[in-house]
């Protein structure tokens with residue numbers, strides 16, 4: 044009896060300790076901005092995940108500028124937060140500020156993008172496999188196009204960001220296995236609809252009014268939605284005259300798919316914070332080092348996957 048009581052007390056103390064630590068935990072989040080529907084959803088979900096755990100979240104929107112992110116991180120360090128989340132807008136330039144956090148023993152977790160820095164400077168990175176995402180997009184196009192000659196135009200993500208670098212790499216690997224599919228133009232659209240439309244307009248002008256373009260590969264759905272607008276304004280049919288393949292699987296791309304204006308997207312979950320908070324709680328409790336990379340799933344969706352049903356299902360997930 045006495046042993047059972049002791050075990051129960053220990054279990055209750057442990058549960059209380061971990062819930063108290065989550066309750067009193069303050070986490071700073073340096074978010075890139077709200078350049079895309081996916082990014083806005085990530086912010087919403089991160090706030091929901093923090094609330095669920097009783098974590099006090101200090102949120103800073105960097106308007107897509109690294110210097111604002113670095114300033115925000117320094118602010119979190121000065122405030123003595125328990126941990127810091129960073130969605131790093133670009134892959135380089137983080138060593139100094141991460142060393143400052145390390146000196147103050149404040150763990151840093153990267154969300155949705157990787158950085159070129161020693162992984163001793165951060166606790167873990169919660170991201171998709173972005174090379175794989177690009178490969179899946181490329182393999183879909185290879186299958187869809189068959190032996191037909193296909194001139195592809197590419198809308199890259201933010202210059203110097205890990206998704207832009209990796210998604211380009213993966214897609215090129217996939218089409219390199221063919222001799223009939225080539226990227227003829229490639230430029231950054233900075234992950235935004237506006238820029239995606241602008242750059243697609245310039246591609247159409249440069250490529251004989253667009254009739255020679257077989258497909259557009261956009262590193263995210265928001266640029267793809269902008270490109271769809273440009274294709275329509277040029278009097279062409281997106282989804283058939285020019286195939287549209289992209290990444291994120293935000294609700295609006297499924298609306299376009301249902302209208303026959305988009306063809307394929309690779310899903311990226313906006314919930315990177317849930318896994319981040321889980322490993323953080325474990326680390327703060329017993330200093331157990333998590334793996335340096337927590338990989339999120341990537342799933343291909345095409346028009347065959349009942350797009351309006353997917354659209355409805357996604358509407359509630361932070362978008």
Ligand code: GYE
Pocket residue numbers: 078079080081082155156206234262263264265290291311
């Ligand atoms: O694909 C895009 C956002 O960092 C992987 O950033 C993320 C990308 C995402 O702007 O919509």
